[in-house]
Amino acid sequence: MNEQVPITPEVLVPRLGDQLVEMGLLTQEQLKQALKYQAGQGQLGKPCLIGQALMELGFLDRAVLDRAITEQIIRLRSALVKANHNLEERVQQRTADLQEALRQLSQLNQLKGNFIANISHELRTPLTHVRGYLELLHTEALGELNDDQKKSLEVSLRSTGRLQNLIDDLILFSLASRGELSLQLKPVDLNQLISPIMTRSNPKAVDRGIVLNLELESSLPPVQADDEKLGWVLSQLLDNAIKFTPTGGVVILRVLRNENMVMLNICDTGIGIAPEKIKEIFEPFHQLDGSATRRYGGAGLGLALVRQIVEAHGSLVSVVSTPDQGTTFSFPLLLAVPKTYQQE
Ligand SMILES: Nc1ncnc2c1ncn2[C@@H]1O[C@H](COP(=O)(O)OP(=O)(O)O)[C@@H](O)[C@H]1O
Ligand SMILES: [Mg+2]
The missing domain is CATH 1.10.287 (Helix Hairpins)
Known part of the structure; x- marks a missing residue:
């Protein structure tokens, strides 16, 4: 249990005895005696502070003791002020160093x-x-x-x-x-957009012994998108799905209408992604497995761009994945004309 020590000048000022010797108000011998007296009083169940012991032994009177303590406090305070000042200077220096490092970093980024x-x-x-x-x-x-x-x-x-x-x-x-990705948004017929993409991706799937399927409603209304960039996004996601699915697997591009949106899903039965790695795959130049990369090729740029393009459409890519079972990437797009204005 912690016993509460009363906050007195004697407690706040450490080694008062040494200070008094240093000031020439006390001899070393007197200090020794006072410390011994203090210890003895303690043993008698009458604990006292060193200043009290000095007064009781008649080595110092109250006025001299108070003056010494005051001087001690003044010294301590100025030491504190100085330490504070040094600390502030160091913080300012560190802040300046950090700002310089930040400036160099953004310059490097710009250079890159x-x-x-x-x-x-x-x-x-x-x-x-x-x-x-x-x-x-x-x-x-x-x-x-x-x-x-x-x-x-x-x-x-x-x-x-x-x-x-x-x-x-x-x-x-x-x-x-550089924030210069510009979109040419217009109504895009997904049937028309997806058909050549499937034709282009199919040989890759066949090469790897993978079944590539398209599930798309035939009477889907157009979505609001940049057709070239959306096509690029779908090709990248299909490429990945085919690349990271072993022979015998299935890749499906599923397009579903949901109210005034269309949901695009790219599903595979591939190697999957560990949940804690999902954030990493969207970082530029990042690939989860260096050896697999050499096996599969690629620069690790695809998903970083997929995300930027989808986000530029005001949408978000979501990923659901189970290692060794497969992955689904999906994102919604708005219909070009809201449902309420369409003739059903
Ligand atoms: N369908 C998928 N299944 C499993 N892992 C995937 C899938 N798609 C992407 N990944 C992981 O995300 C990483 C980044 O993908 P991406 O940015 O397209 O780069 P790249 O295709 O050049 O490797 C891939 O290297 C892979 O580790
Ligand atoms: Mg890729």
């Missing part, structure tokens, strides 16, 4: 943004030339090709296609991170 924007534009131009000439060669416009030559060109074309996609993603990403 510029770097990505510049480098992707610089890469795009030569790549367009390479692709153009490869296509020219492939169509045999520059001379006949044997089968091996044709196959080599096809591999090269596929690789340039992948590079081009990556560069396009980087450009989109740098636009989005």
Whole structure:
């Protein structure tokens, strides 16, 4: 149990005896005697403070003691004021250091943004030339090709296609991170938009032995969206679903009408995502498993952009996933014309 010690000047000022010796008001010998007396009084059940002991032994009178204590308090107070001042100075210094670090960080971020924007534009131009000439060669416009030559060109074309996609993603990403992602919203017929996307994604699914299904109402009213960007989002989500689903699995693009909205769901029976990792997958350049990444490819940009584009539509992407069972990404879009104005 803590016994309450009364707050007296003697308690607040530590080592009063030493202070008195230092001030020449007491000899070392007298202090020793006083401490011994204090201890003795304590043993007799009459505890006393050192100042009291000094007075009772007649070494000091009350006035001298009070003066010494006052001086002690003044010293302590000025030490406190100084410490406070030092502390304030250090806080100010640290704050300035932090502000400088923040400034450098945002400068670096800006540089990174510029770097990505510049480098992707610089890469795009030569790549367009390479692709153009490869296509020219492939169509045999520059001379006949044997089968091996044709196959080599096809591999090269596929690789340039992948590079081009990556560069396009980087450009989109740098636009989005500079807040320059602009949408051209208009009524979009989902049947028309989705059909070529399914056609493009199907060979990838077939390649991996995955069934790709579309579940879409035929008389769906148009949604309010940027068709190009929405198409890109759906392709990315389907790409991921196919990429992260083992052979024998199923990927479904399900489009359901819900009041004055349309819900787009991309479901797979793939490897799934641990609940604590779901936040991470939307970070740019982030992939959950480095080894899987090497196996599956990709730059970890897709979902970061998917989220930005969907959010630019005023919507939100949600993810439901169970490891080893599958994942569903979904987001709603508003109908172009509210339900109440439509002829049912
Ligand atoms: N359908 C999915 N199933 C399991 N994991 C997924 C799925 N979609 C995305 N992920 C995880 O999220 C990460 C980020 O995805 P994304 O941004 O599209 O990058 P990338 O496709 O280039 O790897 C992926 O590397 C993967 O770990
Ligand atoms: Mg991806």
